Amino acid sequence: MPEKKYKKRYGDGTMKPKTEFSEITIENYKDYVFEKSPRSAHWKNMFWAFLVGGLICAFGQLLIELYIIWGVKAELASSLASATLIALAAIFTGIGVYDKLGRFAGAGSTVPITGFSNAMVAPAIEFRSEGLIYGLGAKMFLIAGPVVVNGVLVSVVVALIRSLFLGVG
Amino acid sequence: MQFYDKKQTLHFKNVSFVSGFTLAGPKEKQGKLGSTFDLTLEDDKFGEKTFEKAERKMFEYAVSGAIAKANLQPNDIDTIIGGDLLNQIVSVSFAAKKFKSSFLGLYNACGTYVESLIIGSFLTEFFSKNVLCVSGSHFSTAERQYRYPLELGVLRSPVTQWTATGVGASILQRHSDGCPKIVSATVGRVMDYGIMDVNNMGAAMAPAAKDTFTQYFTDTGKKPSDFDMIATGDLGKLGKEILIDLMEREGYDFNNNYIDCGAELFYEKQKTYMGGSGAACSALVTNGWLYNNLKKGNIKNLLLVGTGALMSPTTSFQGESIPAIAHLVEIEMGQKES
Amino acid sequence: MAINILKAFLVGGGICLIGQIVINITHITNGKILVIFLIAGAILEGFGLYDPLVKFSGAGASVPISGFGYALVKGTVKAIEEKGILGALTGGLEATSLGISTAIVFGYLVALIFKPRTKKN
Numbered sequence: 001m002p003e004k005k006y007k008k009r010y011g012d013g014t015m016k017p018k019t020e021f022s023e024i025t026i027e028n029y030k031d032y033v034f035e036k037s038p039r040s041a042h043w044k045n046m047f048w049a050f051l052v053g054g055l056i057c058a059f060g061q062l063l064i065e066l067y068i069i070w071g072v073k074a075e076l077a078s079s080l081a082s083a084t085l086i087a088l089a090a091i092f093t094g095i096g097v098y099d100k101l102g103r104f105a106g107a108g109s110t111v112p113i114t115g116f117s118n119a120m121v122a123p124a125i126e127f128r129s130e131g132l133i134y135g136l137g138a139k140m141f142l143i144a145g146p147v148v149v150n151g152v153l154v155s156v157v158v159a160l161i162r163s164l165f166l167g168v169g
Numbered sequence: 170m171q172f173y174d175k176k177q178t179l180h181f182k183n184v185s186f187v188s189g190f191t192l193a194g195p196k197e198k199q200g201k202l203g204s205t206f207d208l209t210l211e212d213d214k215f216g217e218k219t220f221e222k223a224e225r226k227m228f229e230y231a232v233s234g235a236i237a238k239a240n241l242q243p244n245d246i247d248t249i250i251g252g253d254l255l256n257q258i259v260s261v262s263f264a265a266k267k268f269k270s271s272f273l274g275l276y277n278a279c280g281t282y283v284e285s286l287i288i289g290s291f292l293t294e295f296f297s298k299n300v301l302c303v304s305g306s307h308f309s310t311a312e313r314q315y316r317y318p319l320e321l322g323v324l325r326s327p328v329t330q331w332t333a334t335g336v337g338a339s340i341l342q343r344h345s346d347g348c349p350k351i352v353s354a355t356v357g358r359v360m361d362y363g364i365m366d367v368n369n370m371g372a373a374m375a376p377a378a379k380d381t382f383t384q385y386f387t388d389t390g391k392k393p394s395d396f397d398m399i400a401t402g403d404l405g406k407l408g409k410e411i412l413i414d415l416m417e418r419e420g421y422d423f424n425n426n427y428i429d430c431g432a433e434l435f436y437e438k439q440k441t442y443m444g445g446s447g448a449a450c451s452a453l454v455t456n457g458w459l460y461n462n463l464k465k466g467n468i469k470n471l472l473l474v475g476t477g478a479l480m481s482p483t484t485s486f487q488g489e490s491i492p493a494i495a496h497l498v499e500i501e502m503g504q505k506e507s
Numbered sequence: 508m509a510i511n512i513l514k515a516f517l518v519g520g521g522i523c524l525i526g527q528i529v530i531n532i533t534h535i536t537n538g539k540i541l542v543i544f545l546i547a548g549a550i551l552e553g554f555g556l557y558d559p560l561v562k563f564s565g566a567g568a569s570v571p572i573s574g575f576g577y578a579l580v581k582g583t584v585k586a587i588e589e590k591g592i593l594g595a596l597t598g599g600l601e602a603t604s605l606g607i608s609t610a611i612v613f614g615y616l617v618a619l620i621f622k623p624r625t626k627k628n
Contacts (some may be wrong), residue, residue, distance in 0.1 A: 021277075024418065026363055036407065037327075038328065039327070042531050042533055045527055045531060049526065049527035050521070050523060050527075053526075054520025055516065055520075056570065057519020057520070058566070058567075060505050060565075060566030061515035061565050061567065064566055065508050065511065065512070081570075082569060082574070087613045090616075090617045093322075099323070099626070100322075100323065104324070105322070106530060107524070107530055109574075110545055111541075111571050120610050120611075121610075123318040124614045124618035125320055126318040127513035128622075129218070133413045136619075140614055143321070144610075146542050147538075148607065150542050151549070151575065151600075151603075152600060155598075155612055158550060158553035159553070162584060163588075163595075195625075308626065309623070309625065312626070318625070319623045319625075319626050326534070
């Protein structure tokens with residue numbers, strides 16, 4: 001069997017020859033597939049993640065400033081701005097816009113608190129056809145459940161450790 | 170893997186493929202083969218309240234359509250054999266309620282259509298006069314079950330495929346003139362080459378396709394160039410490349426007459442990355458475009474391989490790799506019997 | 508005001524950028540990224556390191572999901588100081604109750620009103 005050089009054809013467009021596989025077995029098949037698979041457009045993803053994530057946070061900051069101007073106390077303004085973003089993300093998920101955003105923004109749409117909201121609302125809308133209790137109600141925490149569970153768990157452990165070391169005041 | 174040197178290819182003498190009906194969704198209608206489908210939907214909810222109800226209705230229409238196209242009555246069909254992608258294959262089972270024929274439900278993921286042709290051929294060769302083989306899938310129902318809710322904002326990996334929405338139904342009859350005939354079949358075996366990424370099913374299924382093709386060529390002594398067309402179900406663009414390479418290493422040249430149904434369904438601009446996937450792919454392309462070309466005589470013989478990835482969301486969460494299977498049928502344009 | 512918004516943009520974008528890099532390298536799913544960032548925010552606040560970031564960039568640190576972890580830990584620590592050991596269990600959810608309840612209520616309303624849409628691509 002003549003040896004062949006395998007070239008990358010999609011992704012970042014480079015044509016450098018990569019590792020040559022003289023024989024494909026179950027052991028090296030995963031590496032072979034990795035070589036042949038097109039890569040994600042890393043730089044593009046990173047740019048959009050930065051831009052969209054930054055804009056969502058900037059908008060959140062704008063909300064905080066507005067709430068403070070309207071007389072809300074500083075700490076409450078922060079929570080209220082997050083809550084407002086959650087509500088808006090829920091509505092945008094319902095309208096069908098948020099998934100379009102996630103298509104190119106990646107972490108820019110997942111990491112802000114709006115991603116948490118989207119992760120709760122999307123399955124709720126989807127599974128509503130199974131009823132309000134077993135569908136909507138049960139599936140709402142399908143993707144976001146681990147966030148709440150792990151959040152409470154980690155906060156309990158971390159806070160206990162911190163209080164132990166720093167002493168309770 | 171040890172080569173299993175028992176002959177796995179079976180031959181049929183009396184199985185004619187008399188009609189094929191295709192029903193496809195809106196995105197498939199806008200694709201490359203849009204004009205080859207018998208019925209296409211403007212709205213993939215098909216006027217129903219849920220996507221699941223729509224999928225069932227699609228199956229009912231496709232079965233009725235295939236029966237009508239063959240100039241038969243529903244009572245003429247002895248058995249309906251088919252499957253879909255949903256848990257407990259509810260779409261095809263609920264659709265079969267509407268017909269009086271007996272029913273055999275199957276599941277081999279995206280290889281279900283060819284599996285149904287093989288089992289249908291067994292029945293037709295020895296027992297039944299008319300057997301209907303059907304398979305299909307729906308993007309929205311499959312996505313919800315296997316991947317993510319539709320409205321979730323998620324970045325798709327460039328190796329993913331798009332589950333095709335559609336149903337293809339075929340009728341097999343004993344002794345018919347002027348129709349393509351199913352002349353042989355190779356039943357595949359489960360192959361697992363260790364792929365863990367559920368988005369890269371094409372790569373997981375390519376070794377299974379290679380195994381089945383190699384088994385067939387060894388059993389019959391034929392070569393890829395003996396056929397006008399070789400088609401696989403839904404390996405996608407990446408899987409297709411991998412298969413061409415794997416077959417070349419075995420000494421078979423797939424560069425000239427080989428297509429993949431999933432890769433042929435959509436245009437680049439429809440953003441389906443690696444192409445279509447799903448139990449509908451092979452059914453839609455075979456019953457429409459390939460069948461028409463067979464009947465016209467543009468294709469005189471065809472090798473069709475349906476590939477299926479046999480994992481579930483549970484096995485993926487439990488860290489298992491993806492086993493796959495591939496089944497083969499050989500279809501020839503029959504000669505007029507004297 | 509404009510300076511604050513710019514700081515929020517840069518820090519928030521930076522945190523999301525780190526998230527995207529993690530996704531690119533490890534190919535992990537949506538749910539896992541949410542949990543990892545949450546835990547990171549919680550642990551950083553455990554060392555008292557996240558608070559200065561919040562004071563500096565406001566929403567840039569509180570809006571990402573790591574800010575959720577920060578709020579949980581901050582609330583729990585405060586509750587332990589006020590109520591003793593029982594505060595460990597009450598503090599976290601109390602501090603984040605506004606966010607979680609908003610998500611549940613609005614999620615429910617939106618799911619009642621809207622239907623799932625056909626995906627075009």
